[in-house]
Amino acid sequence: MNVKFLNPFVLSAHETLRLEMRETAERGELHLETGAYRTDDVTVIISLIGAVDGAVFYSMSNETAIRFASALMRERLDAFDELAQSGIAELGNVITGQASMRLSDAGYESNISTPSLILGRGAMISTLEFPRLVVPLSTSIGVLTIHLSLKENPHTILKTPQITTPKNFEV
Numbered sequence: 617m618n619v620k621f622l623n624p625f626v627l628s629a630h631e632t633l634r635l636e637m638r639e640t641a642e643r644g645e646l647h648l649e650t651g652a653y654r655t656d657d658v659t660v661i662i663s664l665i666g667a668v669d670g671a672v673f674y675s676m677s678n679e680t681a682i683r684f685a686s687a688l689m690r691e692r693l694d695a696f697d698e699l700a701q702s703g704i705a706e707l708g709n710v711i712t713g714q715a716s717m718r719l720s721d722a723g724y725e726s727n728i729s730t731p732s733l734i735l736g737r738g739a740m741i742s743t744l745e746f747p748r749l750v751v752p753l754s755t756s757i758g759v760l761t762i763h764l765s766l767k768e769n770p771h772t773i774l775k776t777p778q779i780t781t782p783k784n785f786e787v
Contacts, residue, residue, distance in 0.1 A: 621668060621766045622646070622749055624718035628711045629753055629762060636710070637687040641760070644752035652740040653748060653763060657681065658696065659734040660708030661741075666726030668719055670746055670766035674708045680758025687757060696735070705731040724768070 626643060633639040656675035663671045676684065678696055685700035686693045688707060693700050709731045716728050734741075746765040753760045 624715040625762055628714035632711050639755040641753040641755050646751045649748045649750050652742045655734050655739040657737050661732045662708055662712045663729040664726045667724040667769055668726045668766050669769045672712055673763040675761045683757040701733055705733055
């Protein structure tokens, strides 16, 4: 896992939390994990395919998910119902979308999948040979933990500018 892929996600998360929820986030200690990921109460999963391949997981407790969804919807939610689930999935989608634009600006164009949610603590997700960079982001209403399991795709050919040959030019 290349650390250079971390900053676009952390910056995008900070920006999204600030703009969408009026929350500031403090980055916790970054660490590397190998082996299967065990889900938290709520986990958003989004895949990236292109110059960067892999997956990003956004995990949080059920209470944090309800508070985040409430802040996103600007109304008090008491349960992690379909509306709250949709809000949390969209939170992951917005962060990943912004991060993928930042990656693209750096020459790593990738597409993202639609978000999926895993509800319930303890499910195991194998990222196979991909280690995960893990960074918790603490806000006043809870902790959002980002798990990045990404690698550069060596088979991706970066787009190069088209070179046109002027008329009357002999090769």
